[in-house]
Amino acid sequence: MSQTLLLANALASETGILSKAYARVSEANSEYFNIFSILNMETNEVKTHSTFLAELLNPHGSHSMGETFLQLFLNKFEIKDFEAS
Incomplete structure (x- = not known):
């Protein structure tokens, strides 16, 4: 696998983790209400x-x-x- 593809996969993974974390914080703070x-x-x-x-x-x-x-x-x-x- 090329270095660029590895970096892209790592970035996608980190983005998914951040997105889930923001969703949990928003839910905890009732921001969806x-x-x-x-x-x-x-x-x-x-x-x-x-x-x-x-x-x-x-x-x-x-x-x-x-x-x-x-x-x-x-x-x-x-x-x-x-x-x-």
Whole structure:
């Protein structure tokens, strides 16, 4: 077997190992979870996503959590100059 073919086989093997490792990490981190796929709304994801986030961040939203989600968001991104109420 030529040196080039041996190198190509080794590279293919290493690529397969890396691919499987990334898949395991993604699965462990729930990166495959997509609420829009579950709800069969992938084609409307951008509009739905924005509407959903706006509702969660609205202190007067139907979630009845008041400023909780907005405050968590502001804290996470270290936004200090915003009056949540």
